[in-house]
Amino acid sequence: MLFAHDTSLALAGTAALVNTAAAPETLRTVGELAEFLDRWEWTGARAGDEAELEEVRALRSRLRELWEVDDERRVAIVNALLRENGALPQLVRHGTWSWHLHAMPDDAPLAARMAVESAMAMADVIRAGETDRLATCAAPDCEGVVVDLSKNRSRKYCSTACTNRVAAAAYRARRHGD
Ligand SMILES: [Zn+2]
Numbered sequence: 001m002l003f004a005h006d007t008s009l010a011l012a013g014t015a016a017l018v019n020t021a022a023a024p025e026t027l028r029t030v031g032e033l034a035e036f037l038d039r040w041e042w043t044g045a046r047a048g049d050e051a052e053l054e055e056v057r058a059l060r061s062r063l064r065e066l067w068e069v070d071d072e073r074r075v076a077i078v079n080a081l082l083r084e085n086g087a088l089p090q091l092v093r094h095g096t097w098s099w100h101l102h103a104m105p106d107d108a109p110l111a112a113r114m115a116v117e118s119a120m121a122m123a124d125v126i127r128a129g130e131t132d133r134l135a136t137c138a139a140p141d142c143e144g145v146v147v148d149l150s151k152n153r154s155r156k157y158c159s160t161a162c163t164n165r166v167a168a169a170a171y172r173a174r175r176h177g178d
């Protein structure tokens, strides 16, 4: 296993959050945010209002930067996110989850908790020297980000939709080549 399970989940969740801003936008309403949080099994307080939605939406460009910059800049962003939000790592367990780290209290604002969770996971990637696993989607016309946690570094696309789209295009190209 490359990273601890909570780190892997947080990295995949961070990429998914960033990709909600990749066209088409999929974080348009409070309801869509609630769906996203449920899908990624977010626990803790939720305001469920427009202000919270705006805070989460605004966080995405900053998280996207983590995919686009060099390690020096990446470290600066991670440290800033941890510092600004007053991160304080604590071991916790809840539900079916064994001991893992939460660096923010459960009642802290959602966007702050998302920022810190992403920063903590990214800190693991940086410490492990694995930042080359952060990539952009190889599908044409897709601006999605990818975090490749596969053993053989085979993940190229941000979503199964992109994987299928590229496979279908390759199939069509082969048929027309016959
Ligand atoms: Zn937890």
Ligand SMILES: [Zn+2]
Residues within 6 Å of the ligand: 137, 138, 139, 142, 143, 144, 157, 158, 159, 162
């Ligand atoms: Zn894609």
